[in-house]
Amino acid sequence: MGIRNFRGIGQLSIKHLGRVTLIGGDNGAGKTTLLDAVRVHAARARLRILLDVLNRNEEIERRLGENDTPVEYPDYTALFHGRSVGSGRPITIGPIDGTDDVHIEVSAPSEWDGVQTSFFDEELADLPLRALTAVYQQERQFLDWLPDDGDPIPEWWGRRKASLPWRRRYGRPDWSVTTCRALGPGLPPNQVLAHSWDTIALTDHERFSLEALQIAVDGVERIAVVGNEDSRRATRGRRVVVKLKDSPGPVPLKSLGDGVTRMFSTALALANSRNGILVLDEAENGIHYSLQRDFWNMVLRTAREYNIQVLATTHSRDCLRGFAKAAAQTDKSEGLFFRLDPVDGDRVRAVRYTVEDLCVAADLDIEVR
DSSP: OEEEEETTEEEEEOSOOOSEEEEEESTTSSHHHHHHHHHHHHTTSOHHHHHHHHHHTTOEEEEEBTTSOEEEEEOGGGGBGGGOOOTTOOEEEEOTTSTTOEEEEEEOGGGOOHHHHTTSOGGGGGSSEEEEEEEETTEEEEEEEEEOTTSOBOTTGGGHHHHOTHHHHSOOOOOOOOOEEEEOSSOOOHHHHHHHHHTTTTSHHHHHHHHHHHHHSTTEEEEEEESOTTOSSTTTSOEEEEEETTOSSOEEGGGGOHHHHHHHHHHHHHHTOTTSEEEETTTTTTOOGGGHHHHHHHHHHHHHHHTOEEEEEOOOHHHHHHHHHHHTTSOTTTEEEEEEEEOSSSBEEEEEEOHHHHHHHHHHTOOOO
């Protein structure tokens, strides 16, 4: 996989990913950025994914409009390495051989060809605007506008979705996307857990989620979702409950601790990622060190059974040790570990460790994170 000019990564190349790939490295090395890049490529740079990345990091720009009223809009420059959005510096994400790259570019209307300009009103060419576009398989998709630096935000900016017909005229190309789910580093809200459960309830995958809970808690017999979806109060909204062997009634899942909820949410995410991709940020969060090996056994086994490619990040030595022990029991190509090392202000190097390397490092307490 190759990444260029995306957020904190100026350049990164990883020749081969495993079925399950664990990523380590110091804070700021680019671990979460790598996961974000995978999501962007899988979605072919859909605007929803880009906004999710920006909103998670509170990257919102605030400026005065033409009538001196404050206007907020996504700071799309934060998607580019060094916030440099000049011509000739697109974001590029895809295989190293370049056969399936997704590009994200910024250009001014004055740079467009006749076909592109024909989709927009003529007066747009005179506005202080730049266009954020996605390019895939030689087709271009308009995403959103960026105002030029120092100019007031146009009066119509805040209501552009409703008032400008050009967004409807410039339809999205029929690009195939890959299912890609994301989890972590925090716990999913109750509503997300409930909806994820709905997709597998009364199927064979329900048993898999139950088995995942039983790794962390003895005596779990059944799982259910209760509550009112329309309630605005979390305690009355839809939430997951479990039946324990020695409990007279249902017990809220989250009352059993973050580790139990994390194990269950990962199992749900795996069950809903069949034939796709799952990214886990800080995969070890909440899970006790004694359960790390069982956790990774579950992930490796399910990824193989459901044909899922999993990419996960970690800061934990215990997580790495558990991953190494679980991966040692599988085919060598199933589980891989890479450490990201910033080389300079632009390039990030991915150092690969074999399962044998990880096992030795774990036994000798050698730092590889």
